[in-house]
Amino acid sequence: MEGMKGTSWQQRYSAPEIYTIRCRISDKPGMLARLCSVIGELGANIGEIRQIDVGEGYKIRDIRVYLAEKDTLKAITERLDNSEGIKVEQVIDDVMEIHRRGSIDVKSRVPIRSLTDLRMLYTPGVAEVCKRIVDDRSASWDYTGICDRVAIVTNGTAVLGLGDIGPLEGLPVMEGKAAIFAEFVDISAFPLLIDTKDADEFVETVVRVADGFGAVQLEDVAAPECFEIEQKLRDKLDIPVFHDDQHGTATITLAALINCLKITGKKAEDCRLIMLGAGAAGIAISKILLEFGIGDIVVYDSAGALYKGRKEKMNPYKKELAEITNKNNQTCSFEEGFSDKDIFIGVSRPDMVSKDMIRVMNPDPIVLPLSNPLGEISKEDALAAGAAVTADGRDINNALAYPGIFRGALDARAPEITLQMQIAAANKIAELAPAEELLPDILDREVHRQAANAVSAAAGK
Amino acid sequence: MEGMKGTSWQQRYSAPEIYTIRCRISDKPGMLARLCSVIGELGANIGEIRQIDVGEGYKIRDIRVYLAEKDTLKAITERLDNSEGIKVEQVIDDVMEIHRRGSIDVKSRVPIRSLTDLRMLYTPGVAEVCKRIVDDRSASWDYTGICDRVAIVTNGTAVLGLGDIGPLEGLPVMEGKAAIFAEFVDISAFPLLIDTKDADEFVETVVRVADGFGAVQLEDVAAPECFEIEQKLRDKLDIPVFHDDQHGTATITLAALINCLKITGKKAEDCRLIMLGAGAAGIAISKILLEFGIGDIVVYDSAGALYKGRKEKMNPYKKELAEITNKNNQTCSFEEGFSDKDIFIGVSRPDMVSKDMIRVMNPDPIVLPLSNPLGEISKEDALAAGAAVTADGRDINNALAYPGIFRGALDARAPEITLQMQIAAANKIAELAPAEELLPDILDREVHRQAANAVSAAAGK
Numbered sequence: 001m002e003g004m005k006g007t008s009w010q011q012r013y014s015a016p017e018i019y020t021i022r023c024r025i026s027d028k029p030g031m032l033a034r035l036c037s038v039i040g041e042l043g044a045n046i047g048e049i050r051q052i053d054v055g056e057g058y059k060i061r062d063i064r065v066y067l068a069e070k071d072t073l074k075a076i077t078e079r080l081d082n083s084e085g086i087k088v089e090q091v092i093d094d095v096m097e098i099h100r101r102g103s104i105d106v107k108s109r110v111p112i113r114s115l116t117d118l119r120m121l122y123t124p125g126v127a128e129v130c131k132r133i134v135d136d137r138s139a140s141w142d143y144t145g146i147c148d149r150v151a152i153v154t155n156g157t158a159v160l161g162l163g164d165i166g167p168l169e170g171l172p173v174m175e176g177k178a179a180i181f182a183e184f185v186d187i188s189a190f191p192l193l194i195d196t197k198d199a200d201e202f203v204e205t206v207v208r209v210a211d212g213f214g215a216v217q218l219e220d221v222a223a224p225e226c227f228e229i230e231q232k233l234r235d236k237l238d239i240p241v242f243h244d245d246q247h248g249t250a251t252i253t254l255a256a257l258i259n260c261l262k263i264t265g266k267k268a269e270d271c272r273l274i275m276l277g278a279g280a281a282g283i284a285i286s287k288i289l290l291e292f293g294i295g296d297i298v299v300y301d302s303a304g305a306l307y308k309g310r311k312e313k314m315n316p317y318k319k320e321l322a323e324i325t326n327k328n329n330q331t332c333s334f335e336e337g338f339s340d341k342d343i344f345i346g347v348s349r350p351d352m353v354s355k356d357m358i359r360v361m362n363p364d365p366i367v368l369p370l371s372n373p374l375g376e377i378s379k380e381d382a383l384a385a386g387a388a389v390t391a392d393g394r395d396i397n398n399a400l401a402y403p404g405i406f407r408g409a410l411d412a413r414a415p416e417i418t419l420q421m422q423i424a425a426a427n428k429i430a431e432l433a434p435a436e437e438l439l440p441d442i443l444d445r446e447v448h449r450q451a452a453n454a455v456s457a458a459a460g461k
Numbered sequence: 462m463e464g465m466k467g468t469s470w471q472q473r474y475s476a477p478e479i480y481t482i483r484c485r486i487s488d489k490p491g492m493l494a495r496l497c498s499v500i501g502e503l504g505a506n507i508g509e510i511r512q513i514d515v516g517e518g519y520k521i522r523d524i525r526v527y528l529a530e531k532d533t534l535k536a537i538t539e540r541l542d543n544s545e546g547i548k549v550e551q552v553i554d555d556v557m558e559i560h561r562r563g564s565i566d567v568k569s570r571v572p573i574r575s576l577t578d579l580r581m582l583y584t585p586g587v588a589e590v591c592k593r594i595v596d597d598r599s600a601s602w603d604y605t606g607i608c609d610r611v612a613i614v615t616n617g618t619a620v621l622g623l624g625d626i627g628p629l630e631g632l633p634v635m636e637g638k639a640a641i642f643a644e645f646v647d648i649s650a651f652p653l654l655i656d657t658k659d660a661d662e663f664v665e666t667v668v669r670v671a672d673g674f675g676a677v678q679l680e681d682v683a684a685p686e687c688f689e690i691e692q693k694l695r696d697k698l699d700i701p702v703f704h705d706d707q708h709g710t711a712t713i714t715l716a717a718l719i720n721c722l723k724i725t726g727k728k729a730e731d732c733r734l735i736m737l738g739a740g741a742a743g744i745a746i747s748k749i750l751l752e753f754g755i756g757d758i759v760v761y762d763s764a765g766a767l768y769k770g771r772k773e774k775m776n777p778y779k780k781e782l783a784e785i786t787n788k789n790n791q792t793c794s795f796e797e798g799f800s801d802k803d804i805f806i807g808v809s810r811p812d813m814v815s816k817d818m819i820r821v822m823n824p825d826p827i828v829l830p831l832s833n834p835l836g837e838i839s840k841e842d843a844l845a846a847g848a849a850v851t852a853d854g855r856d857i858n859n860a861l862a863y864p865g866i867f868r869g870a871l872d873a874r875a876p877e878i879t880l881q882m883q884i885a886a887a888n889k890i891a892e893l894a895p896a897e898e899l900l901p902d903i904l905d906r907e908v909h910r911q912a913a914n915a916v917s918a919a920a921g922k
Binding site: 017018047093094095096098099100101102103104105106107108109110111112113114115116117118119120121122123124125126127128129130131132133134137140142143144145146147148149159160161162165166167168169170171172173175176177178179180181182183184186187188189190191192193194195196201205207208209210211212372373397399442443 | 478479508554555556557559560561562563564565566567568569570571572573574575576577578579580581582583584585586587588589590591592593594595598601603604605606607608609610620621622623626627628629630631632633634636637638639640641642643644645647648649650651652653654655656657662666668669670671672673833834860903904
């Protein structure tokens with residue numbers, strides 16, 4: 001797996017800090033080489049180099065750099081400024097700049113060039129459109145944007161790895177998700193920030209505004225409230241409600257696992273799986289894998305194995321999970337739990353798994369340490385300990401799953417997104433991966449389109 | 462005023478029904494003339510004629526027609542089908558087609574062409590943007606879209622002239638307003654349909670989601686709840702809350718009136734005004750005109766003149782209005798009320814005003830019968846009865862006011878939209894009207910830009 005295209009790019013660009021350094025450089029031989037070597041020596045990756053301007057005896061160049069940490073930037077600019085013939089003119093934080101004034105816009109689909117355009121779009125023409133919907137409410141799917149419109153709803157209680165930072169503080173994430181929806185599947189998604197941590201108030205608010213949307217994506221809502229909120233919204237609304245941190249993660253994990261099984265020649269029903277993490281993602285992954293046909297799953301959390309009758313650190317969701325997992329009511333320690341297992345999936349914290357644990361697994365183990373930003377074990381260590389296939393949280397990205405799932409559900413005017421629809425998406429995404437890779441190219445619109453078609457087809461069943 | 466460009470186009474295109482008739486026409490001399498005369502004889506206006514296809518011995522043409530009423534369409538297609546050499550192939554309802562799948566889209570401002578793009582837009586890069594807002598909440602104005610984002614909020618209780626049709630049924634209007642925002646002033650407006658008629662629930666819902674917006678436009682909410690809702694939202698939110706049916710109408714009415722005064726040589730402080738209608742628009746227009754400096758206003762409703770101490774058909778909003786209008790506590794009938802008045806403004810129902818009423822007004826009266834779709838008196842009758850200037854609800858369009866007002870308020874990061882900001886918009890819009898016209902071209906982006914700048918400047922005062 002080391003040489004996989006699917007992982008190599010991610011390693012190359014895993015540096016989260018991206019800057020553009022604008023330099024004024026003397027127009028003498030060897031200057032660009034000197035500049036590049038300064039940057040390279042400090043451990044930064046150089047991306048695009050653009051020539052911005054040429055003056056008498058100098059050039060202005062923009063050099064994009066990828067850094068593992070922000071401190072490196074200061075070192076680079078100091079070293080450059082101290083190099084003869086190089087002067088740093090400006091440093092642009094490319095990530096911040098991409099988010100300046102937000103990453104999404106609402107646009108008119110109708111150009112307003114004439115008064116006739118305006119009169120058709122707005123009054124008096126629009127009255128006819130309203131009357132059509134008064135006559136037949138379902139015409140709103142034809143003559144308004146709800147056929148393409150998703151609410152991305154959050155209260156900001158579990159934003160990325162940042163935790164409970166609040167909804168406004170999480171807005172850049174919601175805008176990013178909306179931008180992905182727009183770019184990949186022409187869905188018009190709109191962030192809705194709900195300023196409450198109370199599950200009932202949250203539900204009440206979403207129900208009151210749901211008429212304007214074709215589907216609801218719950219996002220970055222902390223467990224266990226996210227379960228209650230999702231269930232209540234599903235009960236009250238007749239449009240899909242989908243908590244991406246649960247079901248998007250579960251779907252794309254299944255897609256990757258399908259190809260892991262293919263590569264290792266394992267059969268789903270023969271596989272025993274050890275999972276670390278009984279939170280939102282762990283529960284959702286367990287459910288979809290069981291529905292898909294994985295033989296058995298033993299879920300661990302900080303109180304050990306989840307089993308029928310366990311009393312410590314339980315909640316209704318874990319209790320439900322205990323009923324459908326751990327067929328043999330295994331109660332051994334997490335370390336001992338690896339014996340006899342074919343698959344490990346981690347959705348907990350970094351560095352929870354040792355090489356020794358992997359070594360006792362069944363032959364050709366599949367190791368998916370998905371915690372972010374670092375896995376439960378590094379992929380290198382997993383491979384060194386004998387993993388046949390491994391992928392981490394950076395390889396397995398929700399954004400490969402949710403756009404197609406929502407597009408397919410909206411196209412089918414589905415009232416909900418079922419496990420069968422998610423499994424259809426996972427099968428199609430897995431099928432579209434190039435040979436020897438776990439997942440297809442996330443940038444390929446055709447992948448999202450085909451996943452959507454598969455979801456639409458499954459919605460009819 | 463009859464020959465004014467500002468009114469002529471509106472008369473020409475006042476027909477609300479717009480269709481495209483696709484005909485297969487024999488390729489013989491005189492056929493197009495025959496087709497046009499059939500359509501013309503039935504009283505329809507012909508717009509664009511496009512040639513779609515040429516076959517052996519025939520042509521396919523699309524003919525756009527403007528009709529006063531839908532019934533004419535059937536007559537036209539029947540007559541055309543009975544004309545030798547003409548066959549109607551398809552009739553397209555252009556208004557419905559413009560609204561198909563809605564009139565707005567959410568788009569990404571950032572193209573996603575590479576994995577680096579994705580990593581800057583979304584995880585892991587976006588975490589840095591969130592952290593910036595955690596450190597300084599006001600950075601959300603720089604690094605999210607709230608600087609351009611308006612919620613268009615309705616419960617659908619007073620949609621156009623259609624009444625209480627419900628929020629989903631009013632959605633095409635909200636989308637139309639959002640499309641206008643996008644096209645005219647690059648504002649990203651998003652319809653929020655609130656499914657409640659209870660004022661407190663409405664307020665609570667908007668307050669809970671307001672974090673994601675830079676301003677709130679209330680739209681098509683019935684009186685008197687609209688007053689309570691607006692006031693409570695203004696009290697609770699630190700962003701502008703603006704009920705367009707009140708204040709947008711008031712602003713553009715003032716703009717037109719400023720030019721009416723200029724044309725007639727009247728001074729605001731010397732003018733006495735008779736208003737018919739004490740609903741949302743009437744109250745808002747009265748307040749802005751008094752703030753602007755109109756000498757006195759006497760407001761009439763179905764119970765007669767509004768005066769201090771009146772008991773019939775009062776509410777708190779009319780009581781407040783009675784305190785600031787009708788200086789002489791005039792109690793005469795509506796008909797008698799026209800004596801001694803310089804200006805009539807109607808925001809009530811069609812056909813409430815006779816020529817005789819206009820005839821008793823002061824010399825060079827200004828007559829603005831704004832009720833929709835037909836005025837309190839027709840412009841023709843007003844002119845025949847001696848009006849020096851007249852304009853109706855089709856001449857005076859909110860969409861010339863609200864885009865610039867919101868753009869200016871957002872640019873200034875104003876916490877509210879004050880009467881002074883509205884008056885600044887009205888003065889600027891009036892100033893930009895061509896000589897002898899009441900208002901400038903609504904399609905001219907520069908008008909909206911300059912109105913926005915005037916509003917921004919007034920926000921600082």
